[in-house]
Amino acid sequence: MANKKKNDYVSKDKEVKEKNTSPKDIILSIKNANYRYSDAEEDDYALKNVSFDFESGKIYAIKGRSGTGKTTLLSLISGLEKCTEGEIIFDGKSLKSMNLDKYRNNDIGIVFQSYNLLPFMTACENIILSMDANGLKIKNKKEKAIELMEKVGLKASYANRKVLRLSGGEQQRVAIARSLSYNPKMIIADEPTGNLDKQTETEILDIFKKLAHEENKCVIIVTHSQNVCDTVDKIYNLKKVQEK
Amino acid sequence: MFILKNAWISIKRNKGRNILIGIIILIIACACTITLAIKNTASDLINSYKSAYEKEVTIGFDRENMMKDFDPSQKEERESAREKFDNIASYTISDVLKFADSDYIESYYYTYGVGLNGNNIEKAEIESNSNMSNGFGHGKENNMSDTDFTLTGYSSEDAMSEFISGAYTMSEIVDNAWDIAFNGNYVFINEELASYNNLKLNDKIKLEDEDGNVYEFEIIGIFKENDEDNQESMSMFSNSVNTIVTNSDAVVNLTNGNENLKASIHPTFIIDSYDNVEKLQDEFYEKGLDENFILQTNEELAESGVSSVKNISSFSTTFLVITLIIGGIVLFVINMINIRERKYEIGVLRTIGISKFKLTMQFVSELVIVSVVALTLGAGIGAVSSKGVSNSLLANEISSSNEKTEEINKNFGGMNHGERGGMHGKGMPVVQAYDSIDAVVDIKVLLELLSIGLSLVLVSSIASMVSIQRFSPLTILKERS
Numbered sequence: 001m002a003n004k005k006k007n008d009y010v011s012k013d014k015e016v017k018e019k020n021t022s023p024k025d026i027i028l029s030i031k032n033a034n035y036r037y038s039d040a041e042e043d044d045y046a047l048k049n050v051s052f053d054f055e056s057g058k059i060y061a062i063k064g065r066s067g068t069g070k071t072t073l074l075s076l077i078s079g080l081e082k083c084t085e086g087e088i089i090f091d092g093k094s095l096k097s098m099n100l101d102k103y104r105n106n107d108i109g110i111v112f113q114s115y116n117l118l119p120f121m122t123a124c125e126n127i128i129l130s131m132d133a134n135g136l137k138i139k140n141k142k143e144k145a146i147e148l149m150e151k152v153g154l155k156a157s158y159a160n161r162k163v164l165r166l167s168g169g170e171q172q173r174v175a176i177a178r179s180l181s182y183n184p185k186m187i188i189a190d191e192p193t194g195n196l197d198k199q200t201e202t203e204i205l206d207i208f209k210k211l212a213h214e215e216n217k218c219v220i221i222v223t224h225s226q227n228v229c230d231t232v233d234k235i236y237n238l239k240k241v242q243e244k
Numbered sequence: 245m246f247i248l249k250n251a252w253i254s255i256k257r258n259k260g261r262n263i264l265i266g267i268i269i270l271i272i273a274c275a276c277t278i279t280l281a282i283k284n285t286a287s288d289l290i291n292s293y294k295s296a297y298e299k300e301v302t303i304g305f306d307r308e309n310m311m312k313d314f315d316p317s318q319k320e321e322r323e324s325a326r327e328k329f330d331n332i333a334s335y336t337i338s339d340v341l342k343f344a345d346s347d348y349i350e351s352y353y354y355t356y357g358v359g360l361n362g363n364n365i366e367k368a369e370i371e372s373n374s375n376m377s378n379g380f381g382h383g384k385e386n387n388m389s390d391t392d393f394t395l396t397g398y399s400s401e402d403a404m405s406e407f408i409s410g411a412y413t414m415s416e417i418v419d420n421a422w423d424i425a426f427n428g429n430y431v432f433i434n435e436e437l438a439s440y441n442n443l444k445l446n447d448k449i450k451l452e453d454e455d456g457n458v459y460e461f462e463i464i465g466i467f468k469e470n471d472e473d474n475q476e477s478m479s480m481f482s483n484s485v486n487t488i489v490t491n492s493d494a495v496v497n498l499t500n501g502n503e504n505l506k507a508s509i510h511p512t513f514i515i516d517s518y519d520n521v522e523k524l525q526d527e528f529y530e531k532g533l534d535e536n537f538i539l540q541t542n543e544e545l546a547e548s549g550v551s552s553v554k555n556i557s558s559f560s561t562t563f564l565v566i567t568l569i570i571g572g573i574v575l576f577v578i579n580m581i582n583i584r585e586r587k588y589e590i591g592v593l594r595t596i597g598i599s600k601f602k603l604t605m606q607f608v609s610e611l612v613i614v615s616v617v618a619l620t621l622g623a624g625i626g627a628v629s630s631k632g633v634s635n636s637l638l639a640n641e642i643s644s645s646n647e648k649t650e651e652i653n654k655n656f657g658g659m660n661h662g663e664r665g666g667m668h669g670k671g672m673p674v675v676q677a678y679d680s681i682d683a684v685v686d687i688k689v690l691l692e693l694l695s696i697g698l699s700l701v702l703v704s705s706i707a708s709m710v711s712i713q714r715f716s717p718l719t720i721l722k723e724r725s
Contacts, residue, residue, distance in 0.1 A: 080595065080718045105597025116592050116721055120257050132246045133598045178596070 033086035064238030109179025113191035124159040134182040148177040169200035251609035272571040273622020279560040281630040286557035353403035354511035359391030363450035367392035368440040397495035432465035575704035591720030627685035
């Protein structure tokens with residue numbers, strides 16, 4: 001067979017450590033997912049034949065070199081993009097049949113490397129905004145927001161501070177608190193510690209570990225940090241392979 | 245609730261931009277309120293003036309058709325035209341009664357005129373060039389210009405009193421004049437004629453036809469032109485000095501059995517709508533009206549009374565359209581800039597699961613909230629200033645129209661004070677029915693303003709709507725990163 005194009009990809013998973021799990025714990029399953037950008041040629045896939053399973057109560061890392069499709073995979077999982085072929089099953093339902101806006105503000109929480117907070121709002125307002133988007137009916141949303149801030153290691157006095165006046169680590173904690181505001185089953189984080197120092201990275205990873213192991217959430221972290229890979233329960237490695 | 249709450253937060257956050265949008269919408273709202281108030285009030289005035297103005301139809305020669313292909317330099321053609329003119333079948337009182345029996349006609353009257361010479365009175369000598377009042381209508385003329393007087397008989401009291409009380413005022417009248425006016429040979433004469441012949445009420449005047457038959461009439465009223473200006477303007481084409489007004493039966497009695505005494509009938513039909521004139525004309529032709537006659541209306545005259553108001557209304561409409569186009573473009577551009585500036589915000593909100601619809605509604609709500617406040621203020625300012633602006637515009641329009649008329653008079657020898665004669669109609673100052681509009685902002689104006697304002701807001705929001713539908717949150721956030 002002739003050489004395939006350079007940007008063809010295959011996926012490969014590598015288990016580092018694994019606990020005993022049963023299929024009923026699988027919260028998210030990616031089945032033979034292919035993704036091709038709308039302006040790409042017919043056989044020019046950004047992701048090809050990706051099949052991963054994610055369980056509740058575990059923390060996962062998706063690693064790979066730049067250009068292997070990590071962020072693309074994350075956008076498929078978070079419902080920001082749709083698979084060209086294959087499917088993603090969340091809690092027994094295909095994302096294709098779900099309202100993806102509702103999925104994003106109810107079932108999953110997303111944390112970005114660049115935090116993606118609204119700079120004109122305070123830390124507390126950013127968290128409340130997410131609660132509002134979810135339609136959460138809580139009497140005192142501010143109280144709940146402060147509670148979440150404290151949970152991720154932020155002082156309550158930061159509640160009314162504009163996010164731009166917070167450090168990178170603090171902003172990331174606000175972003176995590178925001179993603180937890182409606183108690184999702186799964187947290188997806190794209191390079192969440194990419195902009196942080198080692199100490200803060202460890203603290204943020206501790207939060208994620210707690211969320212997975214103590215609150216039975218599934219945490220998926222896209223990363224190329226070895227420190228993150230050392231912390232997680234399982235690593236999926238995306239590789240760019242040139243087939244012959 | 246989430247949409248409104250977020251919209252309100254965004255408005256407070258972007259004070260500068262929203263104040264700018266508010267000012268633009270306020271200006272548009274103010275201009276719209278004034279122009280809509282002027283337009284609606286002007287439209288009401290025009291309609292009420294037109295509905296109060298009787299829609300009159302008279303029968304006249306189709307001169308254009310008759311003169312078609314006519315070469316006056318050819319003797320043969322002149323003779324043939326004269327022959328053709330003589331052969332036109334005229335219409336009689338019975339024809340008029342037949343014509344008047346139509347669904348399109350609300351009422352009618354006619355004048356029956358005959359030319360006679362004086363027997364015991366003399367024709368009042370004036371500088372006018374005709375002794376026939378043009379106001380008595382059209383029709384096949386007899387040899388009235390060769391006689392001293394025109395005896396004009398009115399078919400109804402209304403028509404007669406309307407004629408007399410329109411351009412004239414009754415200066416003297418016998419007590420029971422209107423009781424007897426239609427019951428015999430009673431006449432109303434012009435004050436100038438009375439003075440010239442030293443006539444007074446209850447005097448008897450005698451008129452004779454060309455065969456020497458003498459007819460006697462009793463004077464029961466003396467009328468005069470309303471005022472100096474009117475006298476001059478009217479006398480230009482309506483010399484009533486030697487016109488003697490009576491009832492139509494009196495004229496009919498004169499002409500009965502006297503074939504040499506030819507009278508002309510000038511019917512006037514009051515119709516329900518100018519739109520039906522063509523249908524009425526066809527009906528008249530079917531009923532035997534010669535096709536060399538056509539129906540003529542007083543629509544132009546009715547229109548001329550409100551021409552300035554119409555001009556103001558039309559100016560307002562143009563101004564409104566221009567304001568809306570410019571305002572719409574400016575708002576559209578501001579919205580485009582707004583969307584570009586808030587792209588990141590859109591990306592974040594979409595990522596945390598806010599639907600495109602909710603986001604679109606939030607952006608539209610922001611604009612609607614600002615617009616409603618600005619529209620309310622604009623409507624208030626517009627309401628306060630609309631009266632002054634409309635009257636000032638109308639005053640300018642009337643003054644400019646009068647200047648134009650004076651210019652025409654100067655250039656084309658139209659009527660000046662102290663001069664008589666001149667071109668028929670040309671240079672005649674148009675008497676405006678209204679010299680003030682007093683544009684009022686009513687509920688109709690407010691509703692129109694609201695619908696225009698909201699439509700403008702929605703149209704200018706298209707940029708944000710389309711952008712929100714098109715933006716990929718991931719792309720936005722990647723760009724930001």
